[in-house]
Amino acid sequence: xxxxxxxxxxxxxxxxxxxxxxxxxxxxxxxxxxxxxxxxxxxxxxxxxxxxxxxxxxxxxxxxxxxxxxxxxxxxxxxxxxxxxxxxxxxxxxxxxxxxxxxxxxxxxxxxxxxxxxxxxxxxxxxxxxxxxxxxxxxxxxxxxxxxxxxxxxxxxxxxxxxxxxxxxxxxxxxxxxxxxxxxxxxxxxxxxxxxxxxxxxxxxxxxxxxxxxxxxxxxxxxxxxxxxxxxxxxxxxxxxxxxxxxxxxxxxxxxxxxxxxxxxxxxxxxxxxxxxxxxxxxxxxxxxxxxxxxxxxxxxxxxxxxxxxxxxxx
Numbered sequence: 001x002x003x004x005x006x007x008x009x010x011x012x013x014x015x016x017x018x019x020x021x022x023x024x025x026x027x028x029x030x031x032x033x034x035x036x037x038x039x040x041x042x043x044x045x046x047x048x049x050x051x052x053x054x055x056x057x058x059x060x061x062x063x064x065x066x067x068x069x070x071x072x073x074x075x076x077x078x079x080x081x082x083x084x085x086x087x088x089x090x091x092x093x094x095x096x097x098x099x100x101x102x103x104x105x106x107x108x109x110x111x112x113x114x115x116x117x118x119x120x121x122x123x124x125x126x127x128x129x130x131x132x133x134x135x136x137x138x139x140x141x142x143x144x145x146x147x148x149x150x151x152x153x154x155x156x157x158x159x160x161x162x163x164x165x166x167x168x169x170x171x172x173x174x175x176x177x178x179x180x181x182x183x184x185x186x187x188x189x190x191x192x193x194x195x196x197x198x199x200x201x202x203x204x205x206x207x208x209x210x211x212x213x214x215x216x217x218x219x220x221x222x223x224x225x226x227x228x229x230x231x232x233x234x235x236x237x238x239x240x241x242x243x244x245x246x247x248x249x250x251x252x253x254x255x256x257x258x259x260x261x262x263x264x265x266x267x268x269x270x271x272x273x274x275x276x277x278x279x280x281x282x283x284x285x286x287x288x289x290x291x292x293x294x295x296x297x298x299x300x301x302x303x304x305x306x307x308x309x310x311x312x313x314x315x
Contacts, residue, residue, distance in 0.1 A: 033161050035161050035162070036161045036162060037150045037151065037152055037162050037164075038148075038150060038162075038164055038167060041174060043055060044104070046104035046105045046175070046176075047173070047174035047175060047176075048167070048169050048174040048175075048176055049174065050174070051169065051170070051171050051172065051173065051174035052173055052174025052175075053174075056173060056175070058101075058262075060173075061104060061175070062099070062101055064170055064172075064173050064175050065099050065103070065104075065106060065175060066098075066099065066220050067129075067131055067143060067170075068106065068145070068168065068170050068175055068176075068177060069089075069099060069106055069177070069219065069220045069222075070220050070221065070222050071127065071129050071143075071145050071168075072106075072108070072145070072168045072177050073219065073220070073222040073223065073224055074129075074222060075127050075145075075147075075168075077222075077223060079117075079118070079122065080117075081110060081114040081117060081118060082110060082111040082113070082114045082214075082225075083108050083109065083110045083111075083114065083179075083225065084108065084109055084211070084214050084224070084225040084226055084227055085106075085107070085108050085219055085224055085225075085226055086107045086108060086109050086180075086227070086233075087107040087237065088100060088103050088105075088107060089103070089106045089107050089108065089219075090107075090226060090227070090230060090233070090234060091234055091238060091242060092219075093217065093219050093224070093226060093230075094230065094231075094234060094243065095253060095259075095260065096253075096258055096259045096260065097217070097218055097219055097220070097221075098219070098220055098259060099220065100249075100260065101251060101260050101262065102248075102249040102250075102251060102260075104175075105175070105176070105177070105178060106176075106177040106178070107177070107178050107180070108177055108178070108179055108180075109179070109180050109181065109182050109200065109211075110165075110166075110179055110180075110181055110182070111181070111182060112181055112182065112183050112184070114181075115149070115153050115165055115166065115179075115181045118147065118149060118166060119149040119151075119153060119166075122147050122149075123147065123148065123149040124146070124147070124148060124149075125146075125147050126144050126145070126146050126147075126171070127144065127145045127146075127147065128142055128143070128144045128145075129142065129143055129144075129145070130142050131143055143170065143171075143172055144171045144172070145168055145169060145170055145171065146167075146168075146169045146171055147166065147167075147168055147169075148166060148167050148169060149165070149166045150162055150164060150165050150166060150167075152165075153165040153166065153181060155201070156183050156186070156201075157201070158199075158201055158203060159201045160201075160202070160203075162201065163180065163200070163201040163202035164178050164179065164180060165179055165180055165181045165201070166179035167179060180200045180201065180202065181200060181201075182198055182199075182200055182206070182211060183198065183199055183200065183201075184197065184198065184199075185197055185198055185199040185205060198210075198211065206233075209228065209229065210227060210228065210229045210232070210233060211227045211228060211229075212227075212228060213228055214226065214227065214228065215227070215228055215230070231243065248260075250262060250263050250264065251263060
């Protein structure tokens, strides 16, 4: 009689095993789909309720997302995992090499070989970093990040419930990076459909040449990789205006600073509506993204020094 296959876990690691500071879980696991592995918080889909007890305000969120991205890139570089930024994070890279200030999450992809490597050797590992600060008035502190692999990552078919294959989770705030796997689309190959030879489980399909060879750049001050046809991918997903419109989500892109700035003071993560005078600039007077200098595409850091914020990973 053959041995039975082990049953896949139907939910993420129990709150009691992974919690740090919240006294109770804020997950919506009981109300979520029964076969889903990762469960978000009851108050926001952008937080892991095992670690978060409240949504962060605007400045807190930006600071923690920056550290989240920096520690992920640093760790994946040390491990040797092939990963690159995608979706809204890629749009942030396009404009300023930074996370869009109104974003609450980060999206990356990994290769199929890399997800197997991470699952076999690094699942449920906690990585602690000593974080510094750009300000002399703020003391350095340590922060820990959990790499958790969804056991359903082995399912290579479309799976809307378990489309996220792994997460890099800030155990202090519950913020996380969604990690999806780029796979060969065996169905398209069998049917001879050349325009969709690669896929992820969230129904996105790609040509091999859309992604590879990966371009070397930097993101949030750290070495990062981006897909080869980044402009075409962004236009397909967000439209042409996403690469040229300098007003969005109550922010304006400042070409002199090279970053998005809030039109009004943000309060608890929400920007107040812009005044009518803020919107008087016409589309014709807005600079096109292609006209802005964007150096350093193939050069790590674009000639800029590493920020002092990330000091070292603890052994």
